[in-house]
Amino acid sequence: MTARRPGRRTGEPNTKDEILTAARKLFSESGFERTTLRQVAQDAGVDVALISHYFGNKRGLFVASIEFPSDPVAVLAPMHECRIDDLAEVGLRAVLGVWTSPAGPAVVARFRQAVASGETDLIRDLLTGVILAPIRERLHDQTDLELRLSLYASQIAGLLVTRELLTLPAVVGTDIDRLVEVVAPNLQRYLTGKI
Template sequence: MSGEGSRPGRRSGRRPGKVDTKAAILDAARTRFAESGFDKTSIRAVAADAGVDPALVHHYFGTKQQLFATVVQFPADPEVTLSTIDAAPLDELGATIVRAVVTVWDSPAGPGVVAMARSMIAGEPTLARSFLLEVVLERVRARIATAADDGHARVALVAAQMVGLLITRKVIGLEPLASMPLPEVVAAIGPSMQRYLTGEIGAAAG
């Protein structure tokens, strides 16, 4: 058998190893999430696009949320921060979000968060939007939603506040905010966040 004949084809037979399989899953997930968003993407659909069993997706990446965090290269498990926010009393939700999120930014994972944010905003705004509204803030929105107000405008305002804080504190380093101690950041930003979540914001609160 010639060397050429023994060379494995790129698209035939089993995938040569788990690295290729994981890469195929990530490629498929990145495309699906970008085109359909988080809510409308399923593990089964990602697996079908990658040509693997859904069990492999779970094996390598865990839940859909963990897969999405890997796709956007989030350097920490978002569930840790989200669990802290979930446990906060409703009247302390604004301050808790600021405290929990800025703690991650100020941790060793912080540079990775900034790099991820820059990459998504510059190159994949659909993924950035899905990550913020469908993963990070959806559980918050579900808590504050009422029959008269679904909470979408409120969490969009929260996202705007936090993205602005990330850019001023970590990207452009605007002083004194860039070096402000965490308790002062929480005291300054928390009340505005709480108003967005549960206070009056014009027509949306009517």
């Protein structure tokens, strides 16, 4: 058996799990914005480069640490390319697309579990640090941006609750195109209109 050199560990069989354990703890205690990859690496006893190797970046690590079954960054990628006036529609279609995809039940179950177990900080950080990020980047010079984003998020969360948790028949029975037609204009007003 070869003696291990002192210093930070390189990738070993349990390394990825240990990184995730450290990340969950730090994200829960400090939130998405205040947690750094260096802190996670230090707590896990690994080189920070391993986090990039396994998870790409902090958002990737965060998504993996909360066991979200769909990659929000990939789902919301079209929001980086669309017209500003189409942000709400494109974002809403992306979110509804996840809910109606094979990953949808797992997404809703994870949301329900997080709320029931009091992990609301993690859900808030997923929302503000990951899901709203493309909108924040596109509208960075908009006045009252954080209020706008919060109002946008409130409508998306409300739709999730009424459609997927409470299963209100009128909302569940309405197809995605119709929901987008009805809801997106109000969402767009929150993002770029008068508030």
